[in-house]
Amino acid sequence: MKLLSVIVPCYNEEENVRDFYVELFKNDTFFREKEIGVELLYIDDGSRDRTVEEVKKLRSEDERVHLLSFSRNFGKEAAIYAGLQKAKGDLVVLMDADLQDPPSMLPEMYSYIEEGYDSVATRRVTRKGEPVVRSFFARMFYRLMNRISKTEIVDGARDYRLMTRQVVDAILAMTEYNRFTKGIFGWVGYRTKWLEYENVERRKGETKWSFWKLFLYSLEGIIAFSTAPLTIAALMGALFCLLAFVMIVVIIVRTLMFGDPTSGWPSLVCIILLVSGVQLFCLGILGQYLSKTYMEVKKRPIYLVEEEF
Ligand code: UDP
Ligand code: MG
Numbered sequence: 480m481k482l483l484s485v486i487v488p489c490y491n492e493e494e495n496v497r498d499f500y501v502e503l504f505k506n507d508t509f510f511r512e513k514e515i516g517v518e519l520l521y522i523d524d525g526s527r528d529r530t531v532e533e534v535k536k537l538r539s540e541d542e543r544v545h546l547l548s549f550s551r552n553f554g555k556e557a558a559i560y561a562g563l564q565k566a567k568g569d570l571v572v573l574m575d576a577d578l579q580d581p582p583s584m585l586p587e588m589y590s591y592i593e594e595g596y597d598s599v600a601t602r603r604v605t606r607k608g609e610p611v612v613r614s615f616f617a618r619m620f621y622r623l624m625n626r627i628s629k630t631e632i633v634d635g636a637r638d639y640r641l642m643t644r645q646v647v648d649a650i651l652a653m654t655e656y657n658r659f660t661k662g663i664f665g666w667v668g669y670r671t672k673w674l675e676y677e678n679v680e681r682r683k684g685e686t687k688w689s690f691w692k693l694f695l696y697s698l699e700g701i702i703a704f705s706t707a708p709l710t711i712a713a714l715m716g717a718l719f720c721l722l723a724f725v726m727i728v729v730i731i732v733r734t735l736m737f738g739d740p741t742s743g744w745p746s747l748v749c750i751i752l753l754v755s756g757v758q759l760f761c762l763g764i765l766g767q768y769l770s771k772t773y774m775e776v777k778k779r780p781i782y783l784v785e786e787e788f
Contacts, residue, residue: 486562525552580639627707712761
């Protein structure tokens with residue numbers, strides 16, 4: 480008998496815990512047919528509502544339900560890592576608690592694992608029900624990311640993914656503190672089958688991602704999986720040096736030929752502003768990488784456990 484670990488990161492999902500359980504076990508006949516045992520791991524990411532109580536209630540009804548709760552909110556990436564560490568399954572699947580990742584797709588995903596794929600990933604082809612501005616920036620982000628990073632990051636990819644033990648172990652071997660999961664999946668590689676589906680809206684409750692949070696997250700992704708900004712900063716420096724050199728020649732020649740009187744205070748101010756702006760910008764880029772390095776060097780734990788069963 481094979482064991483399937485279902486990892487569900489939850490942050491204030493009290494309304495969805497039970498719904499998720501019900502939806503998942505609608506696949507019961509499939510699980511029985513294929514002789515798959517299931518362990519359902521709810522990873523509570525420091526929820527402030529009754530998520531933990533709901534999971535405990537489920538546990539009293541069904542032994543297959545497990546919980547790992549954090550001491551505070553560490554973020555979804557940390558929850559995924561914790562879930563992967565806790566999972567004992569030969570196969571592992573990651574799913575959102577809000578049912579945006581339909582458990583009804585599991586049998587199809589499993590069929591590809593049987594075919595020999597190591598990992599079955601999903602992407603949504605529509606962004607129906609999402610603010611237009613958000614979709615636009617998301618597209619831009621994926622375009623940019625794929626241009627400046629060697630790691631493939633698929634547009635619309637979700638974290639909904641079925642993986643074999645081999646892939647899970649590869650991901651666990653990446654112990655970095657700044658965990659951009661979408662990049663990590665791409666980085667480890669393996670034979671991956673992509674399934675597409677229409678966007679499903681969140682069942683209950685609210686999304687935890689504001690536009691601003693997503694924006695910062697995208698920056699994190701860029702810094703974690705590309706060093707292109709550093710190269711751009713260096714190139715910009717070189718470009719400015721070249722420009723300065725050309726200007727020097729121009730001014731010397733002009734003074735020698737026309738005896739130019741001192742003038743040009745406004746242009747000087749503009750140049751000073753522009754150059755110091757560029758300098759600060761490049762310093763900022765450097766600072767971003769330095770701060771990430773700082774966090775990595777500290778080697779703090781990725782999450783802290785409060786309760787586990
Ligand atoms: N989540 C989490 N920690 C967080 C934010 C979100 O574990 O800090 C979980 C959340 O409970 C859900 C999943 O991550 O199961 C996806 O979150 P959400 O639905 O808010 O994101 P969206 O689908 O809008 O991108
Ligand atoms: Mg969601």
